[in-house]
């Protein structure tokens with residue numbers, strides 16, 4: 555098959571741009587590794603950078619299927635842009651549909667759906683204005699409502715009083731041009747759970763994210779500083795444990811929350827769900843990553859591939875299996891329809 559890879563390439567921010575502007579985007583090495591993996595599966599691969607010329611490129615290349623890792627360019631629907639275009643052109647793709655991608659990018663909306671389904675999430679409030687913050691229970695963490703890769707989550711994003719909340723909400727709204735989500739701060743163990751496939755989806759070995767290596771004065775959160783500065787390939791840190799050392803009961807409850815979350819949000823093919831334990835050891839969902847990072851180098855601690863390696867996958871097998879699940883889901887009928895598009 556001819557497979558297109560839809561992606562956004564990481565660039566160096568210009569001096570006047572925020573340092574984390576391209577944090578969500580992928581390195582050339584990741585795109586090349588996905589290409590190589592798909593080629594090893596016997597496919598012809600074309601690269602489709604998801605910029606403003608994406609529609610024209612797809613129409614010209616006419617891929618049979620697209621492997622989508624594009625985070626999008628701007629706006630709250632940015633992750634949906636590629637699947638919307640592909641749906642319009644009748645080209646099937648890996649991963650969740652535009653609705654699921656738009657919702658999971660919005661932490662407040664995601665929490666509303668999860669709570670409706672009885673899935674534990676820490677209490678949260680959305681703030682549109684730093685002068686009018688809701689009456690919250692401290693301590694809280696303040697995050698941009700619709701970012702990822704720890705953008706806008708700094709070591710000092712935790713607040714213990716109203717003055718601190720207002721200050722962080724102002725920073726988030728002004729820097730990221732969007733509402734802030736204020737959320738009860740859970741200090742329990744943190745896990746991230748990778749799921750692959752459909753009917754039924756499979757939970758890969760659970761990753762625990764640890765912070766023991768951090769100096770005492772730093773908060774135990776996966777802040778921007780921790781994710782991208784403290785833990786780099788030149789300074790590899792043992793920040794993740796996979797499989798997590800947990801008892802059977804906790805493992806079952808983490809898996810149960812992860813699978814219910816996957817289904818409630820309509821995720822398909824693959825996804826990674828971040829969680830933290832509350833004071834009763836109940837796993838609460840913090841974040842749903844319907845386009846999880848797929849950095850191949852194990853030293854980068856990319857969590858989805860790490861979980862897959864722990865389950866015995868190679869990178870090639872992981873990428874081809876995601877594609878395989880998508881093909882199976884889409885079904886032969888759609889593929890036949892797609893043939894006419896060519």
Ligand SMILES: Nc1ncnc2c1ncn2[C@@H]1O[C@H](COP(=O)(O)OP(=O)(O)O)[C@@H](O)[C@H]1O
Nearest residue numbers: 701702703704705737738739740775776840841
């Ligand atoms: N409610 C919370 N309680 C405790 N820690 C949190 C909470 N929300 C986020 N964090 C910490 O911040 C990190 C990043 O938050 P997350 O919601 O996953 O954002 P992103 O979409 O940028 O990954 C989490 O991995 C966790 O360490």
Ligand SMILES: [Mg+2]
Nearest residue numbers: 703704828841
């Ligand atoms: Mg996260």
